[in-house]
Amino acid sequence: MSDPDLRQIVKDKYGKAALKVAAGGRASCGSVSGREANPITSRLYTASETACVPPEATAASLGCGNPTALAELRAGETVLDLGSGGGIDVLLSAQRVGPTGKAYGLDMTDEMLALARENQRKAGVENVEFLKGEIEQIPLPDKSVDVIISNCVINLSADKDRVLAEAFRVLKPGGRLAVSDVVVRGEVPPAIRRSVELWIGCVAGALEEQEYRGKLAKAGFTGIDVEPTRVYRMEDAQEFLSRAGLDAAAIAPQVDGKFMSAFVRARKPVSA
Numbered sequence: 284m285s286d287p288d289l290r291q292i293v294k295d296k297y298g299k300a301a302l303k304v305a306a307g308g309r310a311s312c313g314s315v316s317g318r319e320a321n322p323i324t325s326r327l328y329t330a331s332e333t334a335c336v337p338p339e340a341t342a343a344s345l346g347c348g349n350p351t352a353l354a355e356l357r358a359g360e361t362v363l364d365l366g367s368g369g370g371i372d373v374l375l376s377a378q379r380v381g382p383t384g385k386a387y388g389l390d391m392t393d394e395m396l397a398l399a400r401e402n403q404r405k406a407g408v409e410n411v412e413f414l415k416g417e418i419e420q421i422p423l424p425d426k427s428v429d430v431i432i433s434n435c436v437i438n439l440s441a442d443k444d445r446v447l448a449e450a451f452r453v454l455k456p457g458g459r460l461a462v463s464d465v466v467v468r469g470e471v472p473p474a475i476r477r478s479v480e481l482w483i484g485c486v487a488g489a490l491e492e493q494e495y496r497g498k499l500a501k502a503g504f505t506g507i508d509v510e511p512t513r514v515y516r517m518e519d520a521q522e523f524l525s526r527a528g529l530d531a532a533a534i535a536p537q538v539d540g541k542f543m544s545a546f547v548r549a550r551k552p553v554s555a
């Protein structure tokens with residue numbers, strides 16, 4: 284499948300998820316079971332965090348971690364969220380960087396941008412801007428951002444080298460990359476890699492850990508660290524494999540403990 288086809292499928296899927304939330308539902312990564320049952324996207328934020336954002340931002344949350352909790356954001360910093368969805372991490376970042384800082388969200392899906400802008404309006408925050416565009420071509424100048432966050436989006440890109448090169452370009456020297464992503468340890472059965480349903484569900488496009496580290500280093504990043512935040516066992520794999528229509532009983536034992544949500548950190552050298 285070509286990159287543009289895959290991008291359109293991703294856009295359609297997340298456009299529908301945004302419309303569902305706008306109509307009063309919850310976003311879901313699968314068609315059969317609801318979001319609460321999803322082992323990847325459920326239970327990521329504390330009650331005090333969700334109390335600070337509109338309920339629709341929480342309902343639209345489709346990440347696999349909580350990058351703002353781990354990114355050590357400071358007052359006055361400029362933050363960019365790659366694939367900002369309904370905006371929950373942008374709104375939380377905006378609180379952390381305060382009125383002298385700024386939080387940008389970047390997303391390619393019109394329905395998600397509309398939802399995020401509505402959530403910004405409800406939250407009444409001004410130091411936030413949602414931008415339309417692709418993470419492979421970030422619409423911001425070189426060296427303009429202190430911290431890049433992202434929550435379960437880089438795995439969806441068919442051109443991860445380009446995403447990381449763009450992230451490096453827009454970061455200021457000394458800037459930090461602090462993203463939550465699905466990462467794989469070891470070999471994954473080909474049936475998983477071939478599944479479009481599992482690609483849009485953030486599983487099939489996940490990078491192997493060493494490959495992720497290699498791509499970050501190739502883009503110029505240093506201080507690379509991959510910290511598991513949730514490791515998926517056989518029962519979790521059964522859930523996402525059966526949702527994708529694959530033979531869960533046969534494949535799940537082969538991926539027991541191989542997929543994880545991880546916090547990926549790296550830094551742009553001060554001299555770059």
Ligand SMILES: C[S@@+](CC[C@H](N)C(=O)[O-])C[C@H]1O[C@@H](n2cnc3c(N)ncnc32)[C@H](O)[C@@H]1O
Nearest residue numbers: 297344345346366367368390391392417418434
């Ligand atoms: C799994 S959702 C995560 C949304 C959000 N980060 C969160 O935690 O709820 C993926 C989001 O990334 C966006 N997205 C996927 N690929 C993208 C790309 N190549 N460029 C820009 N946005 C993209 C989708 O439109 C969707 O809103």
